[in-house]
Amino acid sequence: MRRLTSGLLAAALLAGPAAAQDLLNALFADHAVVQRDRPLPVFGTARPGETVTVAFAGKTATTTAGGDGAWRLDLPATPAGGPYDLTASTPSRTQTVRDVLAGEVWLCSGQSNMELSVDRANDAWNQVNNIAANDSLRMVTIEKADARAPRAGFGKPPVWKPTSRETVGSFSASCYYFARELQKTRTVPFGLIHASWGGSGIEAWMSPAALRKVGGYDEAIATLNLSLTDPVAANRRWGETIKAWWTARHPTETATAPWTGSGPWTPAPKGLGVWERWGVPDLASFNGVVWFKAEVTLTAAQARQAAVLGLGQIDEMDATYLNGVGVGATSGAWLDRSYPLAAGSLKAGRNTLVVSAYDTYANGGLYGDPSKRALTLADGTRVPLEDWTYRIEPRIGxxxxxxxxDTLAGVSTLYNGMLAPMGPYAHAGLAWNQGETNVGRDQTYAPLLTAFMAERRAGQAADLPVVVAQLASYGAFATTPSASGTAALREAQRRAVTADPHAGLAVTTDIGDPFDIHPGNKQEVGRRLALAARRIAGEAVTTGPAPVSARRVGDTVIVAFDQIGGALVSRGSDRVIGFELCDPAGTCRWADGRINGSSVILTVPPGSTPARARFAWADSPTFNLFDSAGLPAVPFELEVR
Incomplete structure (x- = not known):
């Protein structure tokens, strides 16, 4: 038996004050599935020093709650089966959760392509209305929540639901289809824990400790921690970060920097609203930064007071300055901005308010009820913020x-809000579908994914399988060989997975949609994730042609593949398309290819010295290399040896 120590894990397990009724972490609930065939950690919160006894599936264990009330014990492994009752008791109270199964528990996480629900995916009506109820496949969705420190518990208790017509439609399609496919060969109960948030970056799902191991996040973590103890100082510090970003772009223009209020400003429409509707050609489809300015004049008596600065909703991120000092920054188009100002922040006479509004897609700007834009002084005086002006930040650099x-692109925010409250709840593996938000930062993604997988294994089995859905096709086609941020991110995913013996990749470039970042064929995504999980487990399945090497032989480059289901095939032609050869200077040219057994032989263009070979290198690549099992070749970039 183990007593839970204080620290991050203990913080994750603290479900509330000692008077709370639940002894068990909220994931231990009616209809839950717990992990089979390995010691089962059970944990929760009791009164400090209380003896806690847990009974499950004919096994009993006892431990003592620590000084903070947190407790944990490990029950012996339980084979697949049930249903069982799980009971935790102390001298002062007892909690029993019923209808608990032992089976395979998988965590499904990522951004919007993992979040996309069954009722929004292809064939939705048929899949929802013709489903057979399956009590042995159970699902739970973790409420969306961000936090600046590890949350003490779930804001909304998770609810486990057996699969049925009434429950499956709103659940993650990729996660459901993945488990449905796996259950065809693993006839045990499955429990799916879904924790995703559209638009999220991988950094938001990682703890500060994991990010520090990667390196480069110390300043962000320090600023985040400062915001917990001194938010005014943290806002000021972040304001300086945005200033440094702007100054690096405009090194000779600091005298007219936006936060000073100087320089050229254009009157904005009364009431503001999203800038795409202003009738300004330069803003009709603009995504980027627009600076807004308003001024307010105060008496000396007014300026001595504390105040609250209200800005209403801003689509989608802001950095706000008062008299050149950062006073707030928020992400989320749905959130009203309200920034407290300590006494001394204002000055007698003219005060200049500047807001940097950063929009990455669709509408942008200060929108919503204009009456929410006001400075409210401590004595109740309300000064409306009107007569706004604006200037457009050039899209350079x-x-x-x-x-x-930042909720979605900050550091550790979703780890703190959604993963930390799970504590050491045991699971069999992780299915991960994320990466779109990290496009453009491919150089850091492979080490981040490696560290993320390592962190998810901490406290679980050391060989916990991780299956990763590679980015699907979305965006521009390639008419000439060129750079692609999406392709580079796919390559980072491939490298991280290839280097990990307990990770597998599901390639989805052939089932993407160049015009929709959320392709609908999640049944095939789930099937390919299941193939990856089965291969990691040692089953005799393949996951699609994967490159092994690229060798220069005379006037050819021979690219060897493994993981081929049957044989390599080129669809629609006797030639293989989608390959490029790149010289040491980075100039790439299309390469003609032919299949030879388990290899593709590329012809080196005359006068070329290939240093790298790459395949399917575009946002939406055009290629025809598959195996006879119907799986596409993995996009890649390899050094030519």
Whole structure:
């Protein structure tokens, strides 16, 4: 038996004050599935020092709650089966959850392509209305929640639901179809824990400790931690970060920097609203940063007061300055901005308010009820913010950095809000579908994914399988060999998975949609994720042609493949298309290819010295290399040896 120590894990398990009724972590609930065939951690919160006894499937164990009330014990392994009752008791109370099964528990996580539900995917009506109820496949969705520190518990208790016509439609399609496919060969109960948030970056799902191991996140983590103890200082610090970003782009224009209020400003329409509807050609389809300015004049008596700065909703991120000092930054188009100002923040006379509104897609700007834009002083005086002006930030160089507390693109925010409350709830594996938000940051993605997989294994089996859905096709076709941020991110995913003996890749480039970042064929995504899981488990299945090497032989480059189901095939032609050969300077040219057994032989263009070979290198690549099992070849870039 083990007593849970204080620290991050203990914080994750603290479900509330000692008077709370639940002894068990909220994932232990009616209809839950717990992990089979390995020691079962059971944990929760009791009164400090209380003896806690747990009974499950004919097994009993006892431990003592720590000084913070957190407790944990490990029950002996239970084979697949049930249903059982799980009971935790102390001298002061007892909690029993019923209809608990032992089986395979999988965590499904990522961004919108994991979040996309069955009722929004292809063949939705048929899949929902003709489903056979399956009590041995149970699902739970974790409520969306972000936090700047590990949450003490779930804001909304998770609810386990058996699969039925009434429950499956709103659940993750990729996760459901993945488990449905696996259950064809593993006739045991399955429990699916779904924790996703559309638009999220991988950094948001990782703890500060994991990010520190990758490196490069110390400043962001320090600013995030500062926001917990001194939010005013943290906002000021973040304001300086945005200033540094702007100054690097405009090194000779600091005298007219936006936060100073100087420089050229254009009157904005009364009431503001999303800028795409202003009738300004330059803003009709603009995604990027627009700076807004308003001024307010105060008396000396007014300026001495504390105040609250209200800005209403901003689509989708802001960095806000008062008299050149950062006072707030928020991400989320649905959120009203309300920034407290300590006494001394204002000054007698004219005060200049500047807001950087950063929009990445669709509508942007300060929208919603204009009456919410006001400065409210401590004595109740309300000063409306009117007569706004604006200036458009040129789209040059890198986009602005995101605040470390940004819900979706910050550091550790979703780890804190959605993963940490799960504590050490045992599971069999992880299905991960994420990466779109990290496009453009491919150089850091492979080490981040490696560290993320390692962190998800901490406290679980050391060989916990991780299956990763590679990015699907979306965006531009390639008419000439060229750079592609999406292709580079796919390559980072491939490298991280290839280097991990307990990870597998599901290739989806052939079932994407160039015009929709959310392709609907999630049944095939689930099937390919299941193939990857089965291969990791040692089953005799293949997951699609994967490159092994690229060798220069005379006037050819021979690319060897493994993981071929049957044989390599080129669809629609006796030639293989989609390959490029790149010289040491980075100039790439299409390469003619022919299949020879388990290899593709590429002809080296005359006068070329190939240094790298790459395949399916575009946002939406055109290619025809598959295996006879119908699986596409993995997009890749390899050094030519």
């Amino acid at each position: 890198a986009d602005p950095p995101r605040a470390p507390w």
